[in-house]
Amino acid sequence: MNDLLAGLQSAIGLILHLDHDLVEISLRSLQVTISAVLISAAIGLPFGAWLSVTRFRYRRLAIALLNALMGLPPVVVGLFVYILLSRSGPFGVLDLLFTPTAMIIAQVIIVTPIIASISHQSMRDLWFQYHDLLISIKTTKWQRMKALLWDGRRGLLTATLTGFGRGIGEIGAIMIVGGNIDHLTRVLTTAIALEVGKGDFPLALGLGIVLISMAILINLTIHILSRTEREGTW
Amino acid sequence: MVETILPVELNGAVVRKGEKIIIGPLDLSIGGTGCSILIGPNGAGKTTLLRLLHGLERANSGAVKWSARKNEVFSRQSFVFQSPVVLRRSGVENIAYPLIVRGVARKMARAEAEKWIDEIGLGDVGRYDAHVLSGGEKQKLAMARALITKPEVLFLDEPTANLDGASTLEIERLILSARDKGTRIIMATHDFGQARRLADDILFMHRGRIHERASTEDFFDEPKTEEANKFIRGDLLL
Numbered sequence: 001m002n003d004l005l006a007g008l009q010s011a012i013g014l015i016l017h018l019d020h021d022l023v024e025i026s027l028r029s030l031q032v033t034i035s036a037v038l039i040s041a042a043i044g045l046p047f048g049a050w051l052s053v054t055r056f057r058y059r060r061l062a063i064a065l066l067n068a069l070m071g072l073p074p075v076v077v078g079l080f081v082y083i084l085l086s087r088s089g090p091f092g093v094l095d096l097l098f099t100p101t102a103m104i105i106a107q108v109i110i111v112t113p114i115i116a117s118i119s120h121q122s123m124r125d126l127w128f129q130y131h132d133l134l135i136s137i138k139t140t141k142w143q144r145m146k147a148l149l150w151d152g153r154r155g156l157l158t159a160t161l162t163g164f165g166r167g168i169g170e171i172g173a174i175m176i177v178g179g180n181i182d183h184l185t186r187v188l189t190t191a192i193a194l195e196v197g198k199g200d201f202p203l204a205l206g207l208g209i210v211l212i213s214m215a216i217l218i219n220l221t222i223h224i225l226s227r228t229e230r231e232g233t234w
Numbered sequence: 235m236v237e238t239i240l241p242v243e244l245n246g247a248v249v250r251k252g253e254k255i256i257i258g259p260l261d262l263s264i265g266g267t268g269c270s271i272l273i274g275p276n277g278a279g280k281t282t283l284l285r286l287l288h289g290l291e292r293a294n295s296g297a298v299k300w301s302a303r304k305n306e307v308f309s310r311q312s313f314v315f316q317s318p319v320v321l322r323r324s325g326v327e328n329i330a331y332p333l334i335v336r337g338v339a340r341k342m343a344r345a346e347a348e349k350w351i352d353e354i355g356l357g358d359v360g361r362y363d364a365h366v367l368s369g370g371e372k373q374k375l376a377m378a379r380a381l382i383t384k385p386e387v388l389f390l391d392e393p394t395a396n397l398d399g400a401s402t403l404e405i406e407r408l409i410l411s412a413r414d415k416g417t418r419i420i421m422a423t424h425d426f427g428q429a430r431r432l433a434d435d436i437l438f439m440h441r442g443r444i445h446e447r448a449s450t451e452d453f454f455d456e457p458k459t460e461e462a463n464k465f466i467r468g469d470l471l472l
């Protein structure tokens with residue numbers, strides 16, 4: 001209980017003083033995860049739409065695989081990216097290991113299947129309603145995807161926010177490929193782990209509260225922004 | 235119009251689902267102008283036949299032949315479904331969509347759709363989300379969306395099921411005005427009154443086959459088959 005109170009106090013203190021390190025770490029967290037989510041959405045949403053409107057032989061298998069990829073253990077993803085980017089790895093020459101870019105790459109691998117799978121589920125339901133009409137008016141495949149992406153944008157927003165939530169709280173992969181280097185790759189989650197390791201629970205808790213507040217704030221902002229469209233029942 | 239896509243002909247066409255024959259084998263030719271109406275009990279295969287003609291179902295054997303090249307045929311016909319499919323957009327956007335799909339500039343498509351909003355008497359409601367519309371309004375929306383491309387053939391699957399008398403008459407007015415502009419109407423209905431009001435000829439379906447085809451008057455006054463006779467009298471057809 002004392003720890004909790006102290007944590008709250010230290011969180012408020014950190015925020016009120018706009019603690020330099022805190023601001024830097026928070027911004028890096030946001031930078032890494034927002035970049036990763038934008039890239040993942042750019043891949044995952046069109047893929048989800050494509051999967052909804054396309055019949056092919058191993059479609060069910062592909063969907064099952066996609067759902068399985070949602071549960072990829074981040075540590076393993078981190079390890080995988082680490083091996084690829086390490087000096088002796090195939091992409092070693094790019095010298096990306098222990099940079100924010102490496103962290104973004106790892107998060108893209110974790111977040112893309114989540115966005116693709118959740119958005120596919122909502123667009124598949126929409127496709128079920130639209131199917132006959134869109135075939136009747138001779139839409140091209142691209143027009144069908146566009147209709148699902150546009151008319152289903154609510155569900156896509158949810159999918160994207162879910163991906164963001166997963167990314168912002170993720171630690172296993174970015175710890176491995178980022179290395180938690182001060183002023184370079186340290187983000188909120190890795191900083192928390194470090195402070196816990198050092199036994200500074202109030203600071204760790206303070207960072208944790210900042211992390212949670214940030215996640216809630218982003219979700220609320222986007223929710224309010226999308227509401228301004230005044231879209232009624234969906 | 236360069237050349238007509240009609241007549242459409244079925245030659246021994248069969249639609250099967252699994253082992254079960256849903257319709258056919260059917261031999262049929264529909265051409266000319268006017269309004270043909272399919273009637274028959276539930277499950278007779280009316281919807282399946284309309285979908286087959288429109289290319290939404292494939293013939294498992296036999297053939298469907300239109301009188302023009304394939305890629306032209308389906309862009310010159312429209313289909314209104316029994317339960318209207320409404321896109322998650324405004325009424326105007328719904329009606330404009332087929333034009334936009336055909337590459338008409340958004341602005342022009344919307345202007346054209348606005349005319350239809352007035353034509354079907356939707357007024358301001360047409361600017362809202364189409365999902366808030368009543369069943370009758372949705373069906374009128376679907377009619378306008380089907381007609382905006384000036385189809386040569388219009389398929390209608392029970393377009394007035396679940397609608398009250400006034401809405402039914404409004405839909406019928408749209409159908410008749412399309413017919414008068416030269417659109418060939420092919421529709422299914424359970425409403426005998428409607429069939430008498432609209433049809434030039436009747437196709438009576440039962441168990442996936444067309445048992446009788448006759449002018450509307452002949453069909454209702456002196457049906458030739460026992461099944462049709464029973465059906466008109468309201469007896470159960472088993």
Ligand SMILES: Nc1ncnc2c1ncn2[C@@H]1O[C@H](COP(=O)(O)OP(=O)(O)OP(=O)(O)O)[C@@H](O)[C@H]1O
Pocket residue numbers: 251256274275276277278279280281282283
């Ligand atoms: N995908 C399918 N799989 C199996 N059976 C089907 C399928 N589609 C249709 N049927 C069957 O085909 C028969 C004809 O259906 P259809 O919808 O064409 O009848 P209908 O004349 O339009 O009936 P209603 O008046 O009730 O609309 C029905 O018995 C239906 O159960």
Ligand SMILES: [Mg+2]
Pocket residue numbers: 280281282316391
């Ligand atoms: Mg039917």
